[in-house]
Amino acid sequence: MSTDVKQNEAAGAADHGHDEGHASAAFYVWIGVILAVVTGVEVAIFYIEAMDPYEAPLLVVLSAAKVVLVIMFFMHLKMEPRFLTWVFMAGVVLATFMVSALVVLYHVLPVFGG
Amino acid sequence: MSSVGTQTVEQQHTSHEEDTGLWSWITTVDHKRIAIMYFVTATFFFFVAGAKALAIRVQLMFPEQELITPEVYNQFFTMHGTTMIFLVAMPMAVAFFNYVVPLQIGARDVAFPRLNALSYWVFLFGGLYLNSSFIVGAAPHASWVGYATLTMPEFSPGQNTNFWLIGLSILGIASIAGGVNFITTIINMRAPGMKLMRMPLFTWMTFVTSFLLITAIPVIGVALIYLGFDRLFGTVFFQPAGGGDPVLWQHLFWIFGHPEVYILILPAFGVISDVIPTFSKKPLFGYPIVVYAGLLIGFIGWGVWSHHMFTVGLGPIADSFFVAATMIIAIPTGVKIFNWIATMWGGSLKFTTAMLFSVGLVAVFTVGGLSGIMHASAPVNLQQHDTYFVVAHFHYVIVGGAMMGLWAGLYYWFPKVRGRYLSETLGKWHFWTTMIGFNLTFFPMHFAGIFGMPRRIYTYSAELNVDIYNQLATIGAFIFALSAVIMAWNLVKSWRGGEKAPANPWGAPHLEWSIPSPPHHYNFPAIPTVQSREPLWNDGEREAILAVTMEEPETEPVMPNPSYWPILLAASITLIWALVMTGIWWVIALAILPVIYCVFKWGMEPAFPEGH
């Protein structure tokens, strides 16, 4: 963590790139469209029976992609200093860890007889 | 201004007189005053919870005694544990965060001064609310871990458990707000040149602790919501008959609970990582390693919660995982211990009270850590879990670790706060009565536990033959109580009559010692530039810094406005939470109006005087 923050500091406290962060309205609309399309794909996967075996992993990946898109572009995290990502990731990583750990404890381990 | 050491208190108070009336304290947003209020409140609760501990010890002094009824006993140990953890150890650490961190990083205040005041008032009201349960005779009685299904309405009718769950959720708000505040402060308010890897260890540990706060508290927050819903709205989260699993409560509680214990200990580690180098006249040995070890403890601490649940029946695979994760924590903790010793090695050790408490911590905490390792071995845990062996373990790490660390901090920073020393004579008395009383109280508990005495029992059979250990513990507890009284006496006495202290009484290296004692309300007339980890130990750097920090500015820095909205908002938040107990929805709905009003007024009130 520290190294990244140091880089930021090296970059200086100067008013850093808000301007480069301003994408055009069209760009945002595009992102919105992509999000909608991915949602469509997800729902399609849900309905197409042939996809059933891959359903769970595919859906998780797709929705993760959506989440990343929103965070990077709508929330401009991509444009912010890197350590903001770290702060946020601390929460995301721990939350993901917790969800997975509990799912494993309750749904996976019992399959192996505890 | 050549010699910092000779400056007197009077000289420092030439330019500015602060308001000192009650109103100025109520409306203050100054981190230093908030710190003092935190400390005083936490110390008050320490006596409250300590008194309960004494009652517990008296009841347990002899087998088969009936001095207090089982119901009252249960309320006592529940409120002892809850109060000590949430109203003593945590807020006392927060008191130090508040006072010290801005000074250490060269800031005028924390990032959100009003939010800081709000945290304090919410904490105070939450604590008072929790303790008001005694007035209505319905104090929480289901232990500080509140296991379902004992907390379900069938087994805990009445308001007891409602007080507990509502009280804790109120306190959670204060903690999360505090965590956000300190993370932002440390990320964003450092003096020029104060790189992360130049921050004093105490600031570092505050940073890690704050992360633990903002991540762990939401988990128990949700668990408390479930509990409240189960009790008030008939959900079945923990109701076995409805398919709910009471063990889920344990998971959620300990996912919070284990990071919580590192919330308690890391600040203490931070304190002594600052104190030991100062009194050894040597920089901290292996600074980056100690920092990383702290980060690692905080991080791994997230993956070990089920070591509180080895008896629950999770199965061998889960048990093994949690065994491994838990034991790994011994390594970074050990690294810290060895680095402290190495710092002292070859140093010039001066045993002030602060140093005594720090060294005492290293000696005593290790005992508690090692009994932790014994618990961490799942099969061994099956014998030790829920016995006095565990009680011994956690008092060793909490009292011998967290509390002793904070007391070290108290003696270390008091001269900064007050411009006067705490009496060293009384300090040494405090230390030695603590050491003797503490060990006499908690060491025998190992034996009581090993020989089969479960915890949370209001009486025990004479047959167990553990009376001697209980008697020693009870005697120890009273010696320990004496130490607490000595501390309080020292505080009261030295506040007015202590020997005057200069700006840097200990010859310490960090920024907080570069300003007058007590500091101006604006801390730094101008913000100094930092060039190293021990700025005041490098001659050139020190001169440059002191030239800035000891200066009397012609115009004082502009500080945030005082505000009464924090206390009003805190009161209305507490009110709405407390009204949940009534279970009448429209009362609760109405009570949201004052909250909205306060938030609105808060938002509209300028944080700084006009023109800033």
Next chain:
Amino acid sequence: MAQAAAAVDDHGHTTTGISNFKVGFWTFIASECLFFGTLISTYMVYKGRAVVGPYPAEIFDVLITTISTTVLLFSSLAMVLALHAVQLGKKKHAIMWLLAVIAMGGIFLGMEFNSYLKYIDYGLTLGSSTFGSSYYVLTGTHKVHVVLGMVWMAVLIWLIARNRIPPAKAEQVEIAGLYWHFVDIIWIVIFTLVYLIQ
């Protein structure tokens, strides 16, 4: 002394160059991750464990939920466009987009409450099973967040209308946006884990 005087007015200055407000808010969002993480874990833990029906497969209408989900997604788009407009000083546009955010949030809530009513008809209540408890508390908490977001947007509209948010203060809208997008993200996760992966 000159040095000191210069530093007197520096409370806007920060180590990293971004405002405290923004850093603090991201920190708060990190905390919220754990909040919703706990709610979601609980739902996942109880998945497939409800003792009595109705079970998810019997009552969820994925098509309807897809529509409400898409509406919420587009509200995020409206939000970012509102911010864009504020940054460019286009007051009218900004108000329009913010109204759109509120409207879409409202549609989302309306559709969701409608589904709630249907589920209750099917016999799924807070106390009927672990599915009922964990489902309603998870989605209900999300809805409370949506409502708070809508209130926040309304306040922003009021401020913009009174010219209190010039482009220089666009950050106020940006942060409200962070909140709104975060609430949207949570719904993306809920949509997948609750509705699609049954």
Next chain:
Amino acid sequence: MRLTMKRPQGNRDGSAGVGPGVRTLGARLVAFLVAPLLMGGLMAGCADEYPQSSISPHTDFAEIIHSLYVSIFWWSMLILAVVWLLLAWVIVKYRRKSEDEKPRQIRGHLGLEIGWTIGPALIVIAIAIPTVQAVFATQQPVSEDALEVEVVGHQFWWEFHYPEQGVTTANELWLPVDRPVNLRLESNDVIHSFWVPKLGGKRDVNPVPAVREGQDPKYNWLYFTPQETGVFMGQCAEFCGQSHALMAMRVVVESEEGFQDWVDRWFASEGAALPAGAEPDAETELQMPGEEPDVQEDEELQAVDQDEDPMVTLGRETFLNSTCVACHGVEGTSAQGVIGPNLTLFGARSTLGAGIMENNRENLVRWIIDPQGIKAAVAMPGTEYPGGNWPATGLSDGEVEAVAAYLLSLK
């Protein structure tokens, strides 16, 4: 309340009773000071002095735990010694002698850092490997022909079912020596924890969440093989409410024959009240649990020998005709209640009220008159106070005496 506890007897064969025990303060202080050695297991001989000691193993399970504990204990002592010696050394050696001292400013040493990372890491591995082995070793059913017992925790007593034998008893678990047992643990209300230290570690007794049809409920298990006969003390080890402190139990480990004899007596318990020489009632003996008794109450009473102590007869009548039977069962009678402890062979129990006091007439009378006065929040009515959703039993002192006599006659 003064609990008059009965010390557990020694081995059933009568050989080793409880020694006089070290009772004087001085002797105990000595015991206290040498206790660290004791923790290492060097003084296992002292075991009897601590009837609930967790370092006095009497089963394979407890044995595994104990040896693991001993090894971790010594590792810890080693680490503690190192830390304390280093600390003592620096405190003594580097005490400040003059204020002008200027120690060398050493900032760190990579080799040392690596050393004190790897050293503890190795110790951790040395502890973790046998731990994991023990984790797996102690969580497998020990053998196929194990005796299965269903343990049900209640606020604040223990219920034991033997599905194979068809026996139900309470608060005193009888086990045959050298035969593996599998305990299936389940709670009726809140979480309890089954813990008999000398027989091994504890395991929580959880309420089992309801499951959908076709799914398996999840139970906790404990597996061990008692290796010695004797009476072992145990206690609930999970806080379960007001009388958690008073939720104890005894485990009676008997020889195979002794155990079988106990089972037989269980089915013949009413017959056991017959005068010596009389044959037990064949019908009662064969009675299976849960089956309706095929004799009417009156006949039942008539079937008993006329020489019986009239108190017992009166007690039986009173017992069977009062609310007691709503909650208590006695094998071979019309008493079939299941809410409270099964009282068959009650007279053979050494303790009363879930192991908290000696089972004698005086205590029993006190118990029946006012159970809640002895044990807070007990779900049983007294003669004058209601309890467990039942009104006061209203028995007179004489009736109570009689009921007590009857219950104690059930051996």
